[in-house]
Amino acid sequence: MNLSVSNSPFDTEQATQLNQIIQNLTADQKVWLSGYLTAQQVTTGQEIEEPQQVAEYVLNSEAVNDRHITVLYGSETGNAQSLAEIFADRLVEHNYTVKLSAMDEFKPKELKKVEDIFVITATHGEGDPPDNALTFYEFIHSRKSPKLENVRFSVLALGDESYDQFCQTGKDFDSRLAELGGERLADRQDCDLDFDDPAEQWMNANIELINQSSGHQQVTSTETVQSAKEKRYSKSNPYQAEVLENINLNGRGSNKEVRHVELLLDNYGESFEPGDCVVVVPQNDPEIVSLLIETLGWDTQLEIPINDNGDPLPLENALQDHFEITKLTKPLLQKAAELFENTELIAQVEDESWIKQFIEGRDLIDLLTAFPPSDFQPETLHKLLRKLPPREYSIASSYKATPDEVHITVGAVRYETHERERAGVCSVQLAERVQPGDTIPIYLKKNPNFKFPFDETTPVIMIGPGTGVAPFRSYLQEREELGLTGNTWLFFGEQYFTTDFLYQTEWQAWLKDETLSKLDVAFSRDTDDKVYVQHRIAEHSELFYQWLTDGASLYVCGDEKNMAKDVHETIRYVLEQEGGMSETDAEAYLTQMKKDKRYQRDVY
Incomplete structure (x- = not known):
């Protein structure tokens, strides 16, 4: 019989660890362990059970x-x-x-x-x-x-x-x-x-x-x-966190708006570690919802189902809180062709390349405008749309430093495409519609694949341009609380030094007290030739290689599509140039680093 939260006093993590240990023990080892644990008991007038009897229970329980x-x-x-x-x-x-x-x-x-x-x-x-x-x-x-x-x-x-x-x-x-x-x-x-x-x-x-x-x-x-x-806080059972601070980290004139948001975790009941996430359950922009209802031509208070079994909700509430309406996908277009009964759309969805081109930068309003439904009923809306997914943000604070708070770093997404202004669902909600004193639904989420060492012997290289720097702020705060110094190297990049140097004073303070031992920055718009973090890595290739051969753990956080790939290629180049490796050997070296948990990425 395996241990679980339902048949033992252990939590899920403890039960999992114990099961993994027990299942790899020999019979003799189980007998010895049961005797050892029995000997550790403080008895209260009862005889200690013989170790052999305990072991037989463990062994024979598997026979069923x-x-x-x-x-x-x-x-x-x-x-x-x-x-x-x-x-x-x-x-x-x-x-x-x-x-x-x-x-x-x-x-x-x-x-x-x-x-x-x-x-x-x-x-x-x-x-x-x-x-x-x-x-x-x-x-x-x-x-x-x-x-x-x-x-x-x-x-x-x-x-x-x-x-x-x-x-x-x-x-x-x-x-x-x-x-x-x-x-x-x-x-x-x-x-x-x-x-x-x-x-x-x-x-x-x-x-x-x-x-x-x-x-x-x-x-x-x-x-x-x-x-x-729901035994813990989750999407279906979120914690209502009060917003303590919501600050724009960028200076006047910046092309960007990055928000530093501090949330109160009063009696949340769980801790977190550097590398973990805050998950925000967002709402769609009320203006977009109103425009969508107008496009559909339906009554705002019309009751519609949000799934096959649940109670119906007013249309406005369903669109604001439950359905994803700002992103198109291939399956959505295929379902729309069936539900809209629009002959032109039916013909177009047969073309894979057309689908890929059409969904880029468009939303449900664009789809309805381009291909008006001939017969689309409100009760079938839930068959077309998927649920509004929560948004994950790397935690930017240390539990040891502020156990009743959690901080996140959020870049507001705004752009124009197909003759309309667009905005990130959650990022702009936080930037424009959430003020200190408001509450937002959140939950914490462990990230088992982005974990940091806490000792003074392991060198740590952190590469986090833009908002990707968030988990490294958490890590350095934690090291500061633990009194750990040295062997930490941060690469940070953004557009302009004067307006976009996120958390500048904190990095400088950590450099001064040696919590952070080395900082290299790249501001791409301050020079004629754009300079990014991968260029700084290449500039310090000899020292970078030395850190890797000294056993450094390497962490990358941020944009996957461009930054993470460019950084990976540059690190491979460093291994080739400084280590005399072939491209194949350098790639194998990085793959082994991943297997050894020395190369971890949190990219999106």
């Missing part, structure tokens, strides 16, 4: 299970890990032996020993595996992977349907496990950003199938994915 189940997760920001923990707990309720593991902690040689394997994985960027899934992904797609004729499997894939390679990592695992001879249990489930309900269906389908095959009696569980998540 027919097959051993392995649940593996590949997680970039924690969603897949959270679902894997919920699924493992659910399986334990049904009296199965479960091994829960991140993919980078699962030994590939153990794959040939598994019986039932469940893969829960996100897809990162344009179809890439999460960093903690990379090693296992490469192994299972290599010639070294074993045949899996006696293995049953199922895959739960997380993704974002606005990306071309939607859920690609999950699709790859699903097809590869089948190629290796595995027997598929429930079909792969691909989940968009609103994943609770499809994940619930996938879990239930797999549990029913393994119960049928093993003869186990069905256990009625009252806990759903949503209710499990």
Whole structure:
């Protein structure tokens, strides 16, 4: 029997750690451990139970299970890990032996020993595996992977349907496990950003199938994915945080507006670490909502369903709080063609290149204007639109420094396209419609793949242009509270020194007291030739290489599309130039750094 929050006094993290330890112990080790723990007890007039009796319970508890189940997760920001923990707990309720593991902690040689394997994985960027899934992904797609004729499997894939390679990592695992001879249990489930309900269906389908095959009696569980998540603050159960400060960090005349937002966490009940996130549950701009209702020609107070089963809400509330209306995706256009009964749109969605071009920079209002529906009923709106996704922001403060507060750094997104002004849903809400004293719905989210060392022996290189600098402010605040100095190097970049040097006085103070040992900055618009952080890395290539060979951990946060790729290429160049490596060897070196958790990225 595995430990879980429902059958033990341990929380999810403790139960997971204990299960991983116990499942890797030999019988003799379990006997010794049980005796050791018993000897540590302070008895109150009762005899201490013999160690052998305790050990026999642990060992014999596994005998009731027919097959051993392995649940593996590949997680970039924690969603897949959270679902894997919920699924493992659910399986334990049904009296199965479960091994829960991140993919980078699962030994590939153990794959040939598994019986039932469940893969829960996100897809990162344009179809890439999460960093903690990379090693296992490469192994299972290599010639070294074993045949899996006696293995049953199922895959739960997380993704974002606005990306071309939607859920690609999950699709790859699903097809590869089948190629290796595995027997598929429930079909792969691909989940968009609103994943609770499809994940619930996938879990239930797999549990029913393994119960049928093993003869186990069905256990009625009252806990759903949503209710499990609601034990803590979540999207469906957010914490109403009071806004303490909302400050524009940019100087007068800047092209940008970056907000420093401080939120009160009074009696929140959970701590956080540098690298973790604040998740904000946003609202759509009331002006956009009004324009959309006018375009639709519907009554503002018309009651509409927001899903297949829930109670209806007034149209205005549904559009403001529940539906994504400012972004088009390929699946949305395909559904619109069916629901609008617009012959021109039906013809256009057959052309993949046209879809890709049309959705860029347009929203639902643009779609309705360009392709007016011939018969589109309010009660079908929820079949067209997906839920409004929450926004994640790296925490920019230290729990040790301000345990009752959490700070975030938010760049307001504004631009013009297709003859209309556009704005980021959450960033401009925070910039324009949220004042000190207001409350906003939030929750904290762990980021297990962006964790920092806290010692004075490990060099740390931080690369964070723009708002990407937020987690490094958190980290240095924490180091300051711990009294740690030295071996920290920050690269920061923005447009102009005079208006865009975010948190300038704090970096300078940390340089003075040696919490930060080296700072290099790049202000791209202050010189004729644009200079970015990757240029500063190249300028200091010899010292940068020396830090890497001395065991430095490397952290990159910020824009994925341009900055992160350029930085990666520059670091590879440094390895080639200073280390005499070939391009292939340099890439392999960086891949190994990722596997060793020495190269971590939080990019978006």
